[in-house]
Amino acid sequence: MDTTATQPGPAPAALSPSAAAYSGSPGARPTRALIVANPASGSHSETLLREVRDLCAARLDAVEVHLTTARRDATDAVGRALRRPYAPHAPEVVRSNGTAERSDGTAVPSTEVRPDLVVAVGGDGTVREVVQGMADAPAPAALALVPGGTGNSGYRMIWGDRPWADALTALLLHPGDRARLRRLDLALLRETAQLVFLGACSGVIAEALPIARTIPLHGRARYAEAFARAADAHRPYPGRVTVDGEVVHEGPTVLANVGGGRYRGGQYLVLPHSEPDDGLLDVCVIGGSVAASRVPELTRTAAHLELPDTVYARGRTIVVERLDGERLPLEHDGEYQDTLGDRATLEVRAGALWTWCPTS
Missing domain, CATH: 3.40.50.10330 (Probable inorganic polyphosphate/atp-NAD kinase; domain 1)
Structure with a gap:
């Protein structure tokens, strides 16, 4: 298991074979x-x-x-x-x-x-x-x-x-030439019994979503402005992240992103090594020694992985916690989770979703 992002991540693995080989296919x-x-x-x-x-x-x-x-x-x-x-x-x-x-x-x-x-x-x-x-x-x-x-x-x-x-x-x-069916992984957020498609993130990325609703822009420009404002105002929370029972981070936390998708907000490369059908969840944690105001710029190019207070790991069950008893600020799939407590447990659901994807 990778536990630090200071080492180069693995090369992207090939996606699984065409889903036509699986039983229960929606059709070629x-x-x-x-x-x-x-x-x-x-x-x-x-x-x-x-x-x-x-x-x-x-x-x-x-x-x-x-x-x-x-x-x-x-x-x-x-x-x-x-x-x-x-x-x-x-x-x-x-x-x-x-x-x-x-x-x-x-x-x-x-x-x-x-x-x-x-x-x-x-x-x-x-x-x-x-x-x-x-x-x-x-x-x-x-x-x-x-x-x-x-x-x-x-x-x-x-x-x-x-x-x-x-x-x-x-x-x-x-179909079969320029596009093919694949079975992508999902995650289950145990506390709400909701499925997660893209990913879930605590901390500053979650805090950007309520701000985005107040900004009169559209598309990625809207989220970019919201992320910048949230980062300027952010204060790290005391957190802990556990991967398959092993604590990989404990202390001040700017964000913990679990997925899923490599990008958040369509432009921030938070999980650059994530594969959508490898049967695992990736998690990236940015610790409190990193100024939150730098995170938008760093994550555009995955430069956050070069910092010593960044952790990158993979597993099947990932637990993100806030340790001071306050509510964990968390979003998943672009929706702020305002009913969550101080803990989020994400479990992989491997190959759960038939999806049309490019062949290359």
Whole structure:
């Protein structure tokens, strides 16, 4: 186990083989999509949603759009869709000119046929809600992401800086060539029983989120300004981080990031060695000897790993604690956790999520 970031991290490992080799695959080529969009996300627009819908409709048998209206709405909508009675390729469903029919010739309403592709249009919080609905459902479907939020770190984790239209076109037109299915890891936050897609972070990164809501900017610029303000005002908290039962850090803590995704806020490379499907959670802890005001600049290039008060480790269960009895400031997937106590326990759920990813 790595316990200090002063040593070079391992070279990125190859992702797991194509998910078509696994049982229970959603299918090698998507046929029916549920698009879930959050109108309240950081960079949502009707134009973006229309372009996503039109691109899917041109290549798929059926496309539905669900606009979220409240917290957990995305989770509930996805869960309902994936519990419908008919699978896209079920024996009792006959396809004729793109229309699903029962074997006796009567029509099967689209609302009775499950999607095999769920497209999340929104920020990291929207994606997390969609993922929760997918993971809770008994039927497999695959996730595709379209960035429409503030940081969009989840999208960057998978597709890098590729334009979203290129990514969506790759899986619709070139599955197996330019895009393939993979099984990505998730984490479970034991204290809330919520799944974590991108990652969770305590300290200064969490403190930036309430500030971001007050800043009249959009996209990554909004989070960059919020992060800078939070860093200037931050005071380290007394913390402890345990990885698979071993204490790797105890003392003043600026942040402890667990994941998941390499980037936070779409631009801060906090976990540069993290792989999305290696069956492990990465954790990076920045100790109190590092001025919080330097953290935004340091994490843009992963220069924080060169500091002696930075710890980098991996494991299956990671516990982040605050030791003075106060509430631990924590966010995950871009959502501040205001009901958490002084402890967060994150457990890996290896290979839990089918996701469309680039082949290279």
